[in-house]
Amino acid sequence: MKISFKIHPFFYLFALLCIITGYFKNFIFITFIILFHEIGHILISIYFKWRIDKVVILPFGCITLFDEYINRPIIEELLITITGPIFQLFLFVIDNELFRLYNLNLLIFNLIPIFPLDGSKIINILFNKLFSFKISHILSIIISIILILLLLTYKFNLVIYIALLFLSIKTYKEFINHKYIFNKFLLERYINNFNFKKTKIINNYHFLKRDYKHLIKFKNKYITEKAFLLKLFDKS
Numbered sequence: 001m002k003i004s005f006k007i008h009p010f011f012y013l014f015a016l017l018c019i020i021t022g023y024f025k026n027f028i029f030i031t032f033i034i035l036f037h038e039i040g041h042i043l044i045s046i047y048f049k050w051r052i053d054k055v056v057i058l059p060f061g062c063i064t065l066f067d068e069y070i071n072r073p074i075i076e077e078l079l080i081t082i083t084g085p086i087f088q089l090f091l092f093v094i095d096n097e098l099f100r101l102y103n104l105n106l107l108i109f110n111l112i113p114i115f116p117l118d119g120s121k122i123i124n125i126l127f128n129k130l131f132s133f134k135i136s137h138i139l140s141i142i143i144s145i146i147l148i149l150l151l152l153t154y155k156f157n158l159v160i161y162i163a164l165l166f167l168s169i170k171t172y173k174e175f176i177n178h179k180y181i182f183n184k185f186l187l188e189r190y191i192n193n194f195n196f197k198k199t200k201i202i203n204n205y206h207f208l209k210r211d212y213k214h215l216i217k218f219k220n221k222y223i224t225e226k227a228f229l230l231k232l233f234d235k236s
Contacts, residue, residue, distance in 0.1 A: 196212055
């Protein structure tokens with residue numbers, strides 16, 4: 001599998017700041033940690049045969065972008081998400097105090113539930129076990145916004161503010177793309193025949209859940225999800 005790597009402009013800015021301020025060694029440590037972390041995501045996604053679009057390298061982490069269905073099994077997404085932080089745990093065997101400090105800080109930072117950090121993916125997966133896909137996505141966006149606003153009240157260094165700016169942009173994009181993401185979720189289920197084992201009865205298609213097939217109320221009777229989506233997309 002050929003994987004495309006892209007370096008985000010913020011990474012170059014971060015590198016320049018580290019060189020100017022004499023923190024080049026620190027920059028090397030951080031870069032090694034974030035790349036090792038991402039190897040965890042990549043290896044398990046290859047195992048589950050997820051199609052990787054590209055890997056974007058950022059100053060505080062990487063983002064592996066997939067060309068995949070939203071409706072892939074939740075357990076697969078969970079395992080792909082948590083393997084990155086698990087790989088970081090192995091790095092604590094390295095006997096260097098500064099390296100361990102950066103590893104710990106990056107690990108904690110990455111688990112904050114703000115888009116597109118692993119923390120946001122984990123909490124969104126947990127929401128999807130409890131709620132519909134749509135509600136889970138909305139709740140994840142709300143949590144991201146609240147945490148960004150709270151973090152902006154603290155005094156940080158320039159690098160952290162650059163990271164918060166990036167997270168704010170990603171959260172805003174997630175917010176404005178909410179309708180598109182939900183429609184993509186529906187369209188996938190309309191076009192493809194996913195082999196979900198569990199069935200759920202709902203009164204509104206906004207309550208569709210991942211890992212379930214549904215019976216949906218339509219004109220005082222319940223019809224299959226496929227039949228309902230056929231009527232929905234034909235109407236639109």
